[in-house]
Amino acid sequence: MGIVLGPNRYGKAEVRLVHVERGAERHRVTDLTVGIALSGELTETHLTGDNSRVLPTDSQKNTVYAFAREFGVGTPETFALRLARHFTDTVEAVRQARVSVEQHAWQRTGGRPHSFSRAGGEARTATVTCRREPGGPPAAWTVSGLSGLTVLNTSGSEFRGFPRDRYTTLAETGDRLLATSVDARWRHTATEPDPDAAPDWDASHTAARELLLAAFADTYSRSLQQTLYAMGQTLLRERPELAEVRLSLPNRHHFLVDLDPFGLDNPGEVFYAADRPYGLIEGTVLRDELPTVDFCW
Numbered sequence: 001m002g003i004v005l006g007p008n009r010y011g012k013a014e015v016r017l018v019h020v021e022r023g024a025e026r027h028r029v030t031d032l033t034v035g036i037a038l039s040g041e042l043t044e045t046h047l048t049g050d051n052s053r054v055l056p057t058d059s060q061k062n063t064v065y066a067f068a069r070e071f072g073v074g075t076p077e078t079f080a081l082r083l084a085r086h087f088t089d090t091v092e093a094v095r096q097a098r099v100s101v102e103q104h105a106w107q108r109t110g111g112r113p114h115s116f117s118r119a120g121g122e123a124r125t126a127t128v129t130c131r132r133e134p135g136g137p138p139a140a141w142t143v144s145g146l147s148g149l150t151v152l153n154t155s156g157s158e159f160r161g162f163p164r165d166r167y168t169t170l171a172e173t174g175d176r177l178l179a180t181s182v183d184a185r186w187r188h189t190a191t192e193p194d195p196d197a198a199p200d201w202d203a204s205h206t207a208a209r210e211l212l213l214a215a216f217a218d219t220y221s222r223s224l225q226q227t228l229y230a231m232g233q234t235l236l237r238e239r240p241e242l243a244e245v246r247l248s249l250p251n252r253h254h255f256l257v258d259l260d261p262f263g264l265d266n267p268g269e270v271f272y273a274a275d276r277p278y279g280l281i282e283g284t285v286l287r288d289e290l291p292t293v294d295f296c297w
């Protein structure tokens, strides 16, 4: 029985970049965490330590900063695609470059053109995977998304009808608080590899975010699973440019506090917000006529 090298990739993780666009009227801040993962003909370095095909991860990190200066940052999708294209186009051994970008939001403060405050825990995300066979044309798969979007419904949510075994203590409820921190990613159908021929990523992202929020608010929820499906379904129904949605929804439990010992009732007013453990509801919603693409998430 032999031992062989399996799938592998390498790159720089969590490159922190803050870019300031110094407009005459006002400044604009883009705050990114960038991850790069390259794969291809990299067997030799693993088997013999021959590094002749290994572009240092340090150079990859430097490319992030240099590109921010040379091209500006623009949208997370465009920046990720520009970097991914660069690595597949210029590093001979690389067959696939995956660049992931997390954008941390800053909002203006103090009514000044150069003052900002960090905006909550939400991040916008983009992952671009560029692939190229030797001599062949490149193609790029784009997954946009968001994380840390915390939402809460104070009514319109129930959870009942579940099976009970000898360990079940949970009471059925017809009216509970439903809260989650949305982690959603959606794959675009287009595989256009030219960053300068890009669609309007900002408009697409703004619309997708609004649709997720509306679906969460508007769905009468019998389970967080049902809400998850409604959110994905809404996104695909309304946005033809999208092929597939993946959602990860932690159930941020809010437990009604028993105020009986103090001679008080509690008609859905006083809750204990538990931080752990939490139910974790995850799922994919996709168009059945399109093939799935698994390598780009």
Ligand SMILES: O=c1[nH]c(=O)c2[nH]c(=O)[nH]c2[nH]1
Binding pocket: 159, 170, 222, 223, 224, 225, 251, 279
């Ligand atoms: O929406 C829910 N889905 C579950 O699967 C579950 N399990 C649980 O204990 N509470 C809930 N809520």
